[in-house]
Amino acid sequence: MARKPVSFTLNGAERDVFVREGENLLDMLRRGVGDLSPKYGCGQGGCGACTVLVDGEPVLSCLMLAEAVAGRRVETAAGLAGAGGLHPLQQAFMDGFAAQCGYCTPGMLMAARALLDRNPRPSRAEVIEAIGGNLCRCTGYEPIIEAILAAAEGRARA
Amino acid sequence: MGVTVETHASLAEAARAVEAGATLIAGGTIVMRRVNAGDQRLSRTVRVADPAFARISGGGGTISIGAGATMAAIAAHRDLDFLAPVARQLGGPALRNMATIGGNLFARAPYGDMAVALLALGARVTGTSGARPVEDLLRARDRAGLVFAIEVPRPRPGEFAWAKITRVHPYGSPVLTIAVHAPREGGRLRGVRVAFGGMGPGPVRATGAERALEGQPLDAATIARAAQAAAEGLEPVDDAVASAWYRREVAGVHLRRVLEGMS
Ligand SMILES: Cc1cc2nc3c(=O)[nH]c(=O)nc-3n(C[C@H](O)[C@H](O)[C@H](O)COP(=O)(O)OP(=O)(O)OC[C@H]3O[C@@H](n4cnc5c(N)ncnc54)[C@H](O)[C@@H]3O)c2cc1C
Ligand code: FES
Ligand code: FES
Numbered sequence: 001m002a003r004k005p006v007s008f009t010l011n012g013a014e015r016d017v018f019v020r021e022g023e024n025l026l027d028m029l030r031r032g033v034g035d036l037s038p039k040y041g042c043g044q045g046g047c048g049a050c051t052v053l054v055d056g057e058p059v060l061s062c063l064m065l066a067e068a069v070a071g072r073r074v075e076t077a078a079g080l081a082g083a084g085g086l087h088p089l090q091q092a093f094m095d096g097f098a099a100q101c102g103y104c105t106p107g108m109l110m111a112a113r114a115l116l117d118r119n120p121r122p123s124r125a126e127v128i129e130a131i132g133g134n135l136c137r138c139t140g141y142e143p144i145i146e147a148i149l150a151a152a153e154g155r156a157r158a
Numbered sequence: 159m160g161v162t163v164e165t166h167a168s169l170a171e172a173a174r175a176v177e178a179g180a181t182l183i184a185g186g187t188i189v190m191r192r193v194n195a196g197d198q199r200l201s202r203t204v205r206v207a208d209p210a211f212a213r214i215s216g217g218g219g220t221i222s223i224g225a226g227a228t229m230a231a232i233a234a235h236r237d238l239d240f241l242a243p244v245a246r247q248l249g250g251p252a253l254r255n256m257a258t259i260g261g262n263l264f265a266r267a268p269y270g271d272m273a274v275a276l277l278a279l280g281a282r283v284t285g286t287s288g289a290r291p292v293e294d295l296l297r298a299r300d301r302a303g304l305v306f307a308i309e310v311p312r313p314r315p316g317e318f319a320w321a322k323i324t325r326v327h328p329y330g331s332p333v334l335t336i337a338v339h340a341p342r343e344g345g346r347l348r349g350v351r352v353a354f355g356g357m358g359p360g361p362v363r364a365t366g367a368e369r370a371l372e373g374q375p376l377d378a379a380t381i382a383r384a385a386q387a388a389a390e391g392l393e394p395v396d397d398a399v400a401s402a403w404y405r406r407e408v409a410g411v412h413l414r415r416v417l418e419g420m421s
Contacts, residue, residue: 002162022161022193022203044191051252057230058252063190065163065183065205111252133250 008069010035011079019066025059026050028066029076037078037106041135048134051107052076058114060133077106080113088151089113098147100138107134112148121152161193165205169306172206173286176304180204184226185256187249188265211306212258214238219312225260225285225305229272232259240318241310244275244337247322260305263295267395268332268356275320277361278337278353282309296360317341321416323408325399332356333400334409336416340376347371352384352413356405357392366390367413376421384417385410 003018010033017032026043029035029052041049043062050061053075080087089112092098099105108131115122115130122130127148136144164180166172176182180202183189192200211226217237232238233245233254248254248262248271262272263283273296281292286303295302320337324330335355341348350371352364366387374380387410394405 020160021163024190024194043194045187045249045253048250048252057255059255060187060252062194063186063256065186065190065193067163067165068205111250114251130251133252 004067006067006070008072008074010074011076023066025052025061025064025066025069025074029061029074032066035076035078037076038110039103039106041103041107046135047104047107048111048131049104049107051110051134053110053114056114056117058111075110075113077109080109087113088154089116089148092147092151092155093144096143096147096150098139098143104134104136104138108136108144112151115148116152122149124149127152160196161200161203163203163205165207167207169206169208169211169304172204172208173304173306175202175204177286178202182206182304184258184261185228187253187257188261213307221310221312223259223308223310225263225283225307226258227260229254229257229259232272237312240313241272241275244272244320244322247271259308263292263305263308264299264302267358267360268335268397268399270355270361271322271332271335274335274353274355274361275337276308276310277363278320278339278351279310279313279318280339280351281311283307284309293363299360313339314341316420319416319420321412323412331397331399334405334412336412338413338416338420340371340417340420342376345375346373347376347380348373354388354392354409356400357389357394357409359393359395362392364388364390364392364409364413371417376417378421381414381417381421385414388413 002021006019007016019028038052038061039049041047045060045063051058052061055073089109111131111134127145183203183205211224213224214235216222221237229245229248233242259272276292283292283295283305284307285305318339322335323333337353339351350368352367355361367384370383370387389406389409394402396402
């Protein structure tokens with residue numbers, strides 16, 4: 001089957017990969033690049049576990065053609081932690097027990113990251129709205145909402 | 159044989175491919191499921207890279223929305239305040255960054271929230287099949303060609319209302335969607351259009367309710383008659399969200415609430 005070259009940046013680093021015709025971005029990231037942080041939950045848009053940012057905006061990578069990110073900026077949860085340690089959102093999730101099995105966590109983190117980049121002090125209602133497309137079967141959502149609010153308020157331990 | 163993906167820089171080129179039987183991938187939120195599942199009926203697919211495809215223009219009486227405009231772009235556009243509530247209740251933020259208004263015209267019931275609003279507003283579509291009312295397209299969606307843009311007449315303040323009835327908030331497949339355009343002249347309704355999602359195989363007009371409303375003042379007695387006639391002639395969807403029986407029972411109740419909010 002035909003393969004196409006695609007160049008993009010992943011968490012700040014330039015990447016050149018070959019994608020299969022019709023391959024989705026989630027498969028390309030996980031199998032082609034080896035970034036296992038975005039998760040496969042449903043493969044049909046329903047769970048949000050595969051959420052990544054493209055040019056700063058959240059998208060569902062299982063429903064996006066891999067070739068559509070050519071020349072664009074892709075960010076995943078694997079790029080959140082920096083030299084200085086965990087991202088404040090990650091720290092707040094840890095401190096607040098916002099991850100149990102952890103399967104939804106990368107998607108939750110990226111949805112929250114997109115929110116805080118645009119709106120550093122969101123209301124509770126805005127947090128709920130921002131993760132409205134992300135399912136969690138473990139936590140009951142409350143610790144996740146609290147963690148995002150805590151990160152926004154800078155209450156997370158550094 | 160797998161699927162092929164072509165990217166066209168111009169709408170005209172993409173249109174030729176679609177006319178020749180290729181499937182457009184717009185936001186992909188519906189069609190990518192089929193690509194992911196390896197659907198064998200899908201062989202040639204096209205993407206449009208023409209910026210005109212997503213353009214929103216004209217702020218006066220009629221606004222032209224490129225079929226490739228996303229729900230997020232519609233929700234954020236200053237001239238589309240009347241459609242923003244519709245766009246904002248469609249899926250979560252990531253889905254809205256992808257889902258297009260053009261793709262919404264092709265969504266299977268009970269989806270098609272935006273299409274229901276466009277039907278009530280009397281929008282027109284332009285595309286390879288020329289310019290025509292949105293209901294013409296909705297009647298024969300499998301022979302639609304490529305839709306370029308949707309022309310939406312701006313309703314006067316207070317004359318358009320929309321409601322989405324879901325079981326899961328804020329996110330979920332609708333029991334019903336209802337859109338009402340209720341222009342008034344001298345205290346009477348003139349050219350009323352009522353559209354439902356979930357009450358037919360696609361977005362449909364509630365002609366019974368429209369007849370009860372047309373030419374009348376929007377008072378309690380008129381609203382009661384419209385609610386009574388809400389499901390007349392319609393065949394509600396029967397799915398996991400709600401039974402056809404339930405949808406038929408509650409259609410009038412929800413229509414009444416929408417109309418009361420406008421009176
Ligand atoms: C989790 C989830 C939640 C959803 N929630 C909602 C909801 O609440 N309400 C709702 O209405 N929908 C919902 N949807 C369905 C869908 O996301 C929307 O209907 C969306 O607007 C479809 O647009 P798209 O651009 O993604 O379509 P695509 O998948 O790109 O296309 C769908 C079909 O339409 C055709 N098509 C698209 N654009 C054109 C065009 N310009 N001309 C000709 N043919 C075209 C395609 O070829 C394809 O056959 C949901 C989907 C998911 C996965
Ligand atoms: S895997 Fe993409 S939304 Fe579930
Ligand atoms: S922590 Fe298990 S799904 Fe969210």
